[in-house]
Amino acid sequence: MITTENLCKRYGKTDAVRDLNLDVRAGTVFGFVGENGAGKTTTLSILATLMLPTSGRAFVGAAEVTTDPAAVRRMIGYMPDVFGVYDDLSVREYLAFYGTAYGVTAALIEQRTKELLNMVSLEEKADDYVNALSRGMQQRLGLARCLMHDPPVLILDEPASGLDPRSRIEMREIIKGLRQRGKTVLISSHILPELADMCDEIGVIKRGALVACASVEVVTARANGHRQICVEVLAGGLAMADTLARHHFVSEVLTCDETRVDLLFAGTERDQAELILDLAAAGYQLKTFREVGGNLEDLFLHLTSEEQAAEQTASALAGSAAGQMA
Amino acid sequence: MLVDAIRHRLGWWMDNPLLRKELRQRMRSGRTVLALSLYLFIIGAVAFVFMYVNVQGQTLLLQPTRTADLFTFLSYLQLAMISFVTPGIASGVISGERERQTLTVLLTTPLSPASIIFTKFVTSISFLLLLIVMTLPLYSIVFLFGGVVPSQVLAVFGLQIVTLGAIASVSIFWSTWLRRTGWSTVFSYATVGAFFLGLAVAGYLSDNIANHSPDQGVWGMVSGICYSLNPIYMQASLEASLGFASPVFHQSIVSSVFSVVQSHDLSSTESWLSFLYLYLGGSALLLVSCIWRLRPGTFTVLRKRLARWILR
Numbered sequence: 001m002i003t004t005e006n007l008c009k010r011y012g013k014t015d016a017v018r019d020l021n022l023d024v025r026a027g028t029v030f031g032f033v034g035e036n037g038a039g040k041t042t043t044l045s046i047l048a049t050l051m052l053p054t055s056g057r058a059f060v061g062a063a064e065v066t067t068d069p070a071a072v073r074r075m076i077g078y079m080p081d082v083f084g085v086y087d088d089l090s091v092r093e094y095l096a097f098y099g100t101a102y103g104v105t106a107a108l109i110e111q112r113t114k115e116l117l118n119m120v121s122l123e124e125k126a127d128d129y130v131n132a133l134s135r136g137m138q139q140r141l142g143l144a145r146c147l148m149h150d151p152p153v154l155i156l157d158e159p160a161s162g163l164d165p166r167s168r169i170e171m172r173e174i175i176k177g178l179r180q181r182g183k184t185v186l187i188s189s190h191i192l193p194e195l196a197d198m199c200d201e202i203g204v205i206k207r208g209a210l211v212a213c214a215s216v217e218v219v220t221a222r223a224n225g226h227r228q229i230c231v232e233v234l235a236g237g238l239a240m241a242d243t244l245a246r247h248h249f250v251s252e253v254l255t256c257d258e259t260r261v262d263l264l265f266a267g268t269e270r271d272q273a274e275l276i277l278d279l280a281a282a283g284y285q286l287k288t289f290r291e292v293g294g295n296l297e298d299l300f301l302h303l304t305s306e307e308q309a310a311e312q313t314a315s316a317l318a319g320s321a322a323g324q325m326a
Numbered sequence: 327m328l329v330d331a332i333r334h335r336l337g338w339w340m341d342n343p344l345l346r347k348e349l350r351q352r353m354r355s356g357r358t359v360l361a362l363s364l365y366l367f368i369i370g371a372v373a374f375v376f377m378y379v380n381v382q383g384q385t386l387l388l389q390p391t392r393t394a395d396l397f398t399f400l401s402y403l404q405l406a407m408i409s410f411v412t413p414g415i416a417s418g419v420i421s422g423e424r425e426r427q428t429l430t431v432l433l434t435t436p437l438s439p440a441s442i443i444f445t446k447f448v449t450s451i452s453f454l455l456l457l458i459v460m461t462l463p464l465y466s467i468v469f470l471f472g473g474v475v476p477s478q479v480l481a482v483f484g485l486q487i488v489t490l491g492a493i494a495s496v497s498i499f500w501s502t503w504l505r506r507t508g509w510s511t512v513f514s515y516a517t518v519g520a521f522f523l524g525l526a527v528a529g530y531l532s533d534n535i536a537n538h539s540p541d542q543g544v545w546g547m548v549s550g551i552c553y554s555l556n557p558i559y560m561q562a563s564l565e566a567s568l569g570f571a572s573p574v575f576h577q578s579i580v581s582s583v584f585s586v587v588q589s590h591d592l593s594s595t596e597s598w599l600s601f602l603y604l605y606l607g608g609s610a611l612l613l614v615s616c617i618w619r620l621r622p623g624t625f626t627v628l629r630k631r632l633a634r635w636i637l638r
Binding site for chain 1: 341343344346347350351354355426427428430431433434435436437621
């Protein structure tokens with residue numbers, strides 16, 4: 001339903017999006033994860049016809065965003081990460097304005113206004129001015145606005161950003177409801193756990209490139225069996241990393257230097273205790289051995305780009321070996 | 327087929343959601359009511375004082391020529407109001423949407439950039455048009471005493487509407503091209519100032535140079551162009567051609583404007599054509615550039631559609 005082919009967007013010498021290939025199937029909720037500045041908003045803006053790509057193509061349905069933007073606009077409901085509302089308009093008038101802009105008939109506007117306000121729990125606010133609503137209510141109204149013309153595709157850029165925990169949960173429930181309605185949803189966030197709950201697939205974007213893409217089941221299954229451990233030693237961290245990399249329950253060494261090694265551990269607590277004993281027996285002077293709350297997206301990134309991480313660790317180890325020989 | 331297309335377009339304009347929203351929002355604002363009341367009060371007070379001073383409280387003394395003076399005075403007051411108020415209203419129409427972060431969502435609707443810009447243009451001038459229409463009953467006082475006929479009033483109003491449209495276009499241009507309403511307002515007032523005052527000063531200086539230069543013809547032409555592009559002088563030209571030049575304005579700025587109009591023959595066809603070309607053509611060009619700027623790729627899509635249509 002949403003496809004991009006080698007999509008690129010360049011601002012001067014900076015690549016905001018690099019050769020992005022995305023394929024979001026119809027009826028799925030696709031989570032687009034990446035830290036701030038990774039290129040999420042740029043990608044979504046291109047898909048929403050707000051921006052032209054430097055090269056590559058992007059499609060919503062069969063319509064290409066650069067050659068048939070009018071068709072794309074009719075197919076999508078777009079909610080930017082930050083958006084304003086008009087003063088001196090009631091909630092009902094606000095929705096009616098966008099409904100009319102999309103050519104929805106007056107009778108249908110009335111019917112949908114009722115349905116959507118009910119869906120986002122704003123039916124009691126129908127005659128209030130939109131600028132008098134709280135941020136969370138405005139976000140929910142924004143989502144209702146996206147649905148006024150009943151588009152098959154929704155593009156939501158960090159819909160829960162800036163909301164309090166309660167509003168975030170409400171927003172999440174509403175988006176889950178959209179899946180039941182058969183909508184294709186492309187939703188961005190920089191918080192993976194938030195998306196894991198409501199998405200079918202997740203793609204991770206880093207420095208403008210899609211570095212990982214998998215179904216939520218794969219992500220959670222792979223992430224759940226692992227814990228991120230930080231081991232600090234007085235010296236010999238690089239050599240210890242080499243030992244750890246060969247250990248049965250260490251699935252991956254994430255980072256290492258002379259005093260600290262971060263790793264993914266797949267064993268139980270008993271296995272963990274045995275590992276500490278093994279390291280001590282091998283002569284490493286352990287300072288700390290602790291589980292760190294690495295975020296899910298970092299973990300996901302490492303799990304889905306093992307080759308890259310392995311290359312990095314190998315080069316770090318090779319560098320240290322060369323240094324020792326010298 | 328063409329008639330159907332026109333009817334469809336007209337129907338769309340009548341039902342234009344952005345136009346309805348903008349008008350609804352503007353008329354709901356308390357400032358609108360205040361501005362309308364204040365303007366009516368000021369114009370009414372000015373008209374009353376002007377008449378009272380001229381007739382010394384004896385209404386029967388009011389002569390038709392004096393009512394023509396009143397009309398000229400009011401029309402200049404209205405021109406000043408247009409030049410002051412229009413940039414204030416129009417210079418934030420697009421940049422304001424950008425600052426309120428409502429433009430992004432508006433641009434993802436099927437409303438075309440052209441319809442957005444033209445709707446903003448119409449709503450910007452509609453408030454000023456309302457002010458002008460509201461003062462018509464005050465102008466009708468001059469009809470009571472003779473001296474001015476409705477066609478003359480309409481001619482002057484027509485000129486003011488062209489000027490109003492041009493100022494609105496300039497302000498929308500800055501509002502679209504500059505990101506901040508503050509800067510847009512500054513540039514809009516600067517542009518209006520350049521046309522109203524800058525051209526008057528340039529014309530005056532050119533006249534002075536012409537008087538002391540062997541190249542009188544060239545400098546005389548330069549000053550003529552400067553004056554013919556200035557709405558103040560062109561309004562005087564129109565009023566002079568309608569027979570409004572009046573002795574009451576001797577020794578005043580207005581009388582000097584009228585004398586410049588006569589000395590430079592600003593009622594000529596050439597002067598009027600250059601004024602209309604610049605104000606109507608310039609406005610159209612500015613608005614087209616705004617359409618191009620508002621959403622990237624607008625003209626790329628149009629070009630591709632045109633190519634497809636030609637190939638078909």
